[in-house]
Every structure is written in structure tokens, then in C-alpha cells.
Amino acid sequence: MTQAFWQPIQLSVEIALISCVIVLVLGLILGRVMSNVTFRGKAIVETIFLLPLVLPPTVIGFLLIVVFGKNSPVGQMIEWIFHQPIIFTWWAAVIASTVVAFPLMYQSAKTGFSSIDVDIENAARVDGASDLKLFLFVSVPLALKSIISGVVLSFARALGEFGATLMFAGNIPGKTQTTSTAIYIALDSGNMQLAWLWVACMIVISFIMLICVHLIKS
Structure with a gap:
């Protein structure tokens, strides 16, 4: 196999890995917060988080172009900082993959955190555990199966992303061609x-990836 054959595969894996790290951090934080709080409008916020699951990829690509385009404040700020627009770059592909993969990680993390027995966490607080220690050493280990499942599914989703990536990052061989x-x-x-x-x-x-999810859940 030539380098030209393996290059898109390597690029896809690299983009999926970076996206997976980003959605893992965001998913853990937001999943933990949303599993513990109740407020007016929570359903709307969660719907926004999960919206990329049902939106057509072209719609996501269009919205990313609007948000990060040259005419948007965000796009102008990025161009001013990095002296180039983010559209049609490697990072554009990462952003597109992150957006479509995030709902899977968020939903898995929230499900895992919601299944934790509150009495266990309260016992850890009584023993003097801070919020950070409680999160890292009690909540995350107890929700680990759901978290790992979310990571695997998010990686697979980011790996196969097409529509939004094509619109937002383009198809530049060796640069954005997944x-x-x-x-x-x-x-x-x-x-x-x-x-x-x-x-x-x-x-x-x-x-x-799917075999890994099955083994984790079994």
C-alpha cells in the first residue's frame, strides 16, 4: 500500500483521537453537571446538546461555516490570532468531528453519573472528600463503563464523519482529506x-469499535 492510500486513514484516526479527547473532557464535565442539577430550561439545553445527532450533516457544516466564517466575530478573532481562517484546515475537521461526536459522549457520561447511588457520594463527602476528589476517585470510577462506552462510540462517530467535514474542512489531500x-x-x-x-x-x-462496546457492557 502506498502512502497516498494510508494518508486519509491516518488523518481520520488523528482527527478522531483529538476530537475524542475534547468530547471526553466536555462530556464528563457537562454530563456530571446536568445529572445533578435541575433548572428551568434544562430540557432545552439538553436538546441543544443532542441536536447534532438528528441534524443533517450539511446543516451542521453550514452552521459551522456561519459561526467560524470570515464574516463572524469568532472567525475574525481566529484569523486575527492565527493569521489565517480556520475553514479548510485540519482543525476545521477536528471541530466538525467534535460537534457530531459530542452528543454520544455526553449522553453516555450523563447516564453513567445518573446511575450512581447518591449515598455512596454522600459517604465520601462525610469522609472529607472535596468535590474534585469525589469526581475523580468516586464518581468517574463508578460510571467508568458508561464513560468508556461513550468514548468508543464517539471515536467511531468522529472517524466516520463526512458531510460536515466536507463542507467545513474541504477535501484537501494530505491536509483535510479523511x-x-x-x-x-x-x-x-x-x-x-x-x-x-x-x-x-x-x-x-x-x-x-462495536465489539469493544459490547464487551464493555457485557
Whole structure:
């Protein structure tokens, strides 16, 4: 196999890993907070968190372009700091993958934290555990199965992201061309053999991810 074949796969894995780290941190924090608090409008906030699960990828890509585009305050700030726009860059692909993968991590983390017996956490507080120690050494270990399941599913989702990435990050070989976009281009150009090879690689990786989730939950 040539470097040109492995490059989209390597890029997809790198983007998925970075996205997974980001959604893990955000998912743990927000999942913990939302599992413990009740406030007016909570359902609306949670709906916003989960919205990328049901929105078409093109809609997500469009919204990312609007938020991070040159005409937006966020886009102008990024261009002023880094002297280049974020659209059609490696980080644009990371952002797109993070957005679509976050709901899976958030939902898994929240489910895990919600299943913890409150008496166990209260006992840890009585023993003098601070909020941080309680979170790291009691809550996270007790919700670990759900958290790991969320990580695996988020990684798989980020790995296979296509629509939002194509719109927001483009399809630049060696820079933003992931396996999903490479398959699309190969199919569009009639190179079925190359497309099948990439498809086979993605099926194997996705199969392994799902097996891991099954083993974790069993």
C-alpha cells in the first residue's frame, strides 16, 4: 500500500483521537453537571446538546461555516490570532468531528453519573472528600463503563464523519482529506478498487469499535 492510500486513514484516526479527547473532557464535565442539577430550561439545553445527532450533516457544516466564517466575530478573532481562517484546515475537521461526536459522549457520561447511588457520594463527602476528589476517585470510577462506552462510540462517530467535514474542512489531500471523503472521491472518479479498500478498512475499524462496546457492557 502506498502512502497516498494510508494518508486519509491516518488523518481520520488523528482527527478522531483529538476530537475524542475534547468530547471526553466536555462530556464528563457537562454530563456530571446536568445529572445533578435541575433548572428551568434544562430540557432545552439538553436538546441543544443532542441536536447534532438528528441534524443533517450539511446543516451542521453550514452552521459551522456561519459561526467560524470570515464574516463572524469568532472567525475574525481566529484569523486575527492565527493569521489565517480556520475553514479548510485540519482543525476545521477536528471541530466538525467534535460537534457530531459530542452528543454520544455526553449522553453516555450523563447516564453513567445518573446511575450512581447518591449515598455512596454522600459517604465520601462525610469522609472529607472535596468535590474534585469525589469526581475523580468516586464518581468517574463508578460510571467508568458508561464513560468508556461513550468514548468508543464517539471515536467511531468522529472517524466516520463526512458531510460536515466536507463542507467545513474541504477535501484537501494530505491536509483535510479523511477516509470518508476519500471514498467519495474515489467512487466519483470510478476507482472502485481503491474505494473498496478504504471501505474495508473502515468496516474493520468500526467492527472492532462495536465489539469493544459490547464487551464493555457485557
